[in-house]
Amino acid sequence: MEMVYSTMLLLMQLMSGGTGPESDASHQMMASYVNAAAGKPVIAMPAAEVKAPDAGGEFVKKDPQPDAPEVKGIYATAHSAGGARLEKLLSLLDRTELNSMVVDIKDDYGYITYPTDNPELLEMGTAKKYIKDLPGLMKTLEQHKVYPIARIVVFKDTVLAAKNPELSFVRGDGSVWKNGKGDSFVNPYSKEVWDYNIAVAKEAVKFGFKEIQFDYVRFPEGFEKKADSLKYEKTDISRVDAVAGFVKYAREQMADLGVRVSVDIFGYAASVPAAEGIGQDFVKISKYVDVISPMVYPSHYSTGWYGAKAPDTKPYDVIKGSMVDTHKKLDPIGSFKPVIRPWIQDFTASWLGKGNYIKYGKAEVEAQIKALHDTGVKEYLLWNAGNNYTEANYK
Numbered sequence: 001m002e003m004v005y006s007t008m009l010l011l012m013q014l015m016s017g018g019t020g021p022e023s024d025a026s027h028q029m030m031a032s033y034v035n036a037a038a039g040k041p042v043i044a045m046p047a048a049e050v051k052a053p054d055a056g057g058e059f060v061k062k063d064p065q066p067d068a069p070e071v072k073g074i075y076a077t078a079h080s081a082g083g084a085r086l087e088k089l090l091s092l093l094d095r096t097e098l099n100s101m102v103v104d105i106k107d108d109y110g111y112i113t114y115p116t117d118n119p120e121l122l123e124m125g126t127a128k129k130y131i132k133d134l135p136g137l138m139k140t141l142e143q144h145k146v147y148p149i150a151r152i153v154v155f156k157d158t159v160l161a162a163k164n165p166e167l168s169f170v171r172g173d174g175s176v177w178k179n180g181k182g183d184s185f186v187n188p189y190s191k192e193v194w195d196y197n198i199a200v201a202k203e204a205v206k207f208g209f210k211e212i213q214f215d216y217v218r219f220p221e222g223f224e225k226k227a228d229s230l231k232y233e234k235t236d237i238s239r240v241d242a243v244a245g246f247v248k249y250a251r252e253q254m255a256d257l258g259v260r261v262s263v264d265i266f267g268y269a270a271s272v273p274a275a276e277g278i279g280q281d282f283v284k285i286s287k288y289v290d291v292i293s294p295m296v297y298p299s300h301y302s303t304g305w306y307g308a309k310a311p312d313t314k315p316y317d318v319i320k321g322s323m324v325d326t327h328k329k330l331d332p333i334g335s336f337k338p339v340i341r342p343w344i345q346d347f348t349a350s351w352l353g354k355g356n357y358i359k360y361g362k363a364e365v366e367a368q369i370k371a372l373h374d375t376g377v378k379e380y381l382l383w384n385a386g387n388n389y390t391e392a393n394y395k
Contacts, residue, residue, distance in 0.1 A: 073100030
């Protein structure tokens with residue numbers, strides 16, 4: 001999950017911006033661009049193809065997992081899912097109404113988190129043995145009646161950028177661009193990147209995951225300020241349409257596999273215009289997915305949001321306000337509206353400083369859940385980077 005980001009920087013960035021399988025004909029309409037130096041294809045959907053049809057009429061978005069439970073889940077790193085902490089997490093799920101686990105299958109660095117002999121994946125990526133026995137893990141989750149969701153980090157991929165710089169963003173001196181934390185991103189315009197991540201998703205489906213959750217479906221923060229100084233292949237479509245094009249394409253490629261497609265998105269995106277800089281449009285992405293998961297951690301909102309001087313201290317108010325904004329944003333798309341399943345906060349944001357945060361525990365987690373219920377949202381995911389979750393009433 002996108003754990004730490006500057007709320008003020010993000011706010012400024014966001015404010016700066018203004019279904020079935022794909023047919024052969026639409027493939028022919030795709031624009032193709034070739035990197036002459038590296039011979040790598042960079043293909044993206046033209047704007048006309050990215051746009052979803054208007055809501056209304058007889059269309060109803062079909063859920064590929066109609067028997068899925070109302071998901072109340074937790075996040076597990078590959079280290080936790082493949083190690084000793086798994087037993088503790090399963091015990092929590094067994095004792096409570098929690099029923100789902102989001103597991104890293106391609107992590108924040110870009111590593112595939114289990115041993116694979118799939119040549120398509122190994123050509124592009126690098127596999128680790130964090131989860132030594134993925135089939136065994138899936139069997140264990142099934143025995144505990146846990147609904148399994150595979151998290152795949154898409155465009156933040158330091159591993160792929162280092163391996164294939166032509167698929168990333170390159171400085172004038174030829175080096176791959178990195179952010180302040182040393183992370184690199186790959187190019188959302190590149191269909192080669194699209195296909196690689198979808199190949200990872202398809203293998204996860206073969207192992208038995210019921211849902212594919214794509215994270216970091218965007219350009220780097222503040223990209224609009226550095227785009228002109230970096231070398232990368234692009235088409236004539238906008239960043240928003242490039243990102244939405246990937247989501248649309250991914251859902252179409254997995255349409256016959258019987259799995260849900262979900263996307264994590266900044267919580268702010270529901271409350272402000274489209275984030276042109278990073279290429280995220282809340283509504284456009286939501287039209288193409290089965291589930292949308294806005295990250296609405298109270299700690300990540302700045303002073304004044306939803307009437308709170310220190311939003312982290314007002315978990316109920318922030319979650320309620322964010323869900324009201326989410327419904328307002330998505331109600332107009334009618335039958336294209338996906339399941340809303342937010343990420344909520346189960347960690348203490350002490351870095352905010354005295355007076356700006358409170359210790360999060362049972363009361364704070366339950367306040368967020370109540371706010372969801374009061375706004376008609378029945379599903380949620382708990383985020384704690386260390387996978388240490390609160391014992392609470394997960395109604």
